[in-house]
Amino acid sequence: MTAVYLIQNTATKERYIGHTNNLQRRISEHNRGLQTATKRYVGQWILVYAEIYRNFDDALVREHRLKNHGRAKQELYKRIENSMLRKS
Secondary structure, three states, X not given: OXXXXXXXXXXXXXXXXXXXXXXXXXXXXXXXXXXXXXXOOOOOEEEEEEEEXXXXXXXXXXXXXXXXXXXXXXXXXXXXXXXXXOOO
């Protein structure tokens, strides 16, 4: 199983989309500063949304669409707007 996930930083409210075969381990890596794209000195990364796929290729296609096609990302953000942290 592969998860496509959206995490958000509690301090900066930044969002990050990725994929993994172990969601708990991956979020821990983000919070320990082991990932360059999400390395921050303030705040924690929290899971906001995840989709689970049986097929790895399907997960990669979905992640690519979310990262590179504005419309797909906009639709996701609209659908989960009450789950995301709000900027002050």
